[in-house]
Amino acid sequence: MDLVLSIALALAGFYMAWNIGANDLANAMGTSVGSKALTIKQVIIIASFFELTGALLFGGGVTGTIAKGIVPLDPIMAVNPDIVAVGMLGAILAAGFWITLATLYNLPVSTTHSIVGSVLGFGIVCAILGIITFSEIHWSVMLGIVGSWLLSPLLGGIVAYLIFYVVRKKFLQNSDKVAGIEKKFILFQVITACFVAFSHGSNDVANAIGPLYAVYEMYGPYSFNLMNALLLLGGLGIVIGLATWGYKVIDTVGNKITELTPTRGFSAQFATAAVVLGHSVIGLPISTTHVLVGAVIGVGLAGGLSGINLKVLKNIVSSWIVTVPVSAITSGILFYVLSFIFL
Template sequence: MVFIAFVIGFIMAFSIGANDVANSMSTAVGARAIAVRQAVTIAAVLEFLGAVMFGSHVATTITKGIVKVEFMNDPKVVLAGALAALLGSSVWVLLATVWGMPVSTTHSIVGGMAGFGIASAGFHAIKWEKMISIVISWVLSPIAGWLLAYALFKIISYTILRRVHPASAMKKAIPVIVFATFFIVCLLFGLKTLKVSFDRSLTWSVIIAIIASTFGVILLHRLKPNSDEYEYVESVFKRLQIMTSCYVSFSHGANDVANAVGPLALVYWIISHGNVAQEVHIPIWLLALGGLGISVGALSLGQQVMKTVGEEITQLNNSRGFCIDFSAASTVLLASVLGMPVSTTHVVVGSVVGVGMARGLELVNVGVLKNILISWFATVPVSALASAGFYLLIVRFI
């Protein structure tokens, strides 16, 4: 049973790596900042390091707050349910990945948990107010990313790209851009990954951003513009974009490894202790297993969804890619501070659309966007149905 549980957990981690790697590296690939093979390799290494170094060692709210606590007391039911949720969500995420569609793995595991809850105890076992908040996040996440990316690209376009001498405008803007980038990245890392208090995260973020801005100005001013000033501007954004993409990949490994190993840790606890706990400790070797699964998934199938997000929605270059990464990180940060549930996948796609629409609606591939929206709305119900089926099958053999 332990071996089967580990295999299922690895499959879930694999599916997360295969699909969610697009959140971090798709814009860098679409903008030609790095090659596809480089992107999946970098993502695989950073996802693993993030999972092992900063992955949460305590899995809380393993059921994502979806199934009511009073229906989570029977070890047999919880064991079958956790395995079914992992299998159901894995099946859907892998299908979406083969289709090339970016879906929320968090929403998928939520659907998996809801499916087993309904199959085991009926509709009254589900916290529907929590489900409603998740549905609202489907709408809020892409809209927030879209608005911020649209506004940011318009600002950069008017202040830098459309100037008579864009290279000179870029040099003047470098301190502000570098400061803002490092500030957002450090504050988000402190709050969401390290779980440090807001005041402390804010202080360190300002200090690091000032230092980074100072060194950034020195280093980037050494980058001499050639006859093509736009090429100089894009080369600056290219360096910033690669950095933000690497950060997103590292933090994803730290934050989302729990989607795979959280339910797995619960299964391991039940098998070892024979009872159910609302909080369980995740050993580092289990985080490593999840990190390895994410890395293998990124290396194997990561380019499928990466191509959809980075190339097929709208055409990207480094300045547009930077706007997407910066907007996505800022939106997730704001949501974390306000305690709002958002999907990083939905935010990134919304940001890509925002940058595309800032240049003109005709430059957005509506057909691809329609398919993505269909996959989003199918995520929870399909994962739930698959999980319910797996639960009814597994519970007979436990």
């Protein structure tokens, strides 16, 4: 692989990771800031450790799915290995551009949707060009991923609603010291913030380094552990993204969907972390954004529909719907343009 292309891939992967931190990790940690359990500085410190730990311990499974589970790389490599490198470069850049735009408008979009749509866009262009057939694209894997996207906000909402229902019934309803109980739950929310950062790193770091792993492994072998090196690169990029630009999406998730207290924030975060980590263990990419927003809605609905800002929710869902097609189309265009430069 050309040295310039190799460096461009690494920089693009870091850029994607930075976007994930600015948008995806920011919305995952937004409930802690919204309930005033943690400050943004404290969130950054917690995320720095637990995000990297989750990525290194459990990030490999989902990375493998993103890298090789959607588009069949072997027949493309047989034609020219650089096609895979250029295609993945276009996919990473397309996903990164879309997330940057969404973050600019304070919208918590799915980085998982973005990269999966972008990789699929590369595969579709390869099929149009006759490099592979449409039937060779792993549609069954895509179906499983899309299915998890549809279920994840519902699952997050149900789990969060049930947790908050128990918390409210056991601690809040029969107490005349609600303020004191809310204060005690700040500690529990700090713990769940650590859990969220860990589970996020285990799943969403793959969105940045999955395409890189597919390419670099193809040109191996390497004298170092390639997976861990890329997981570390992705984890660092995510933390830096949160620290430098995450405040915009944190404000949307933490303050604009529904009113969050420590008990509500705890319920939403615990539900999100449990659902995301469960998917990481089985190697299935899931949208932390979808799970968390579903969880926030779940605890909001516990106080009735009037507790939800439907206008903000409508904007968020609209951005979710367009993410996959926009990422796929942009990826296909970038692949076509980059092929004139590198192929």
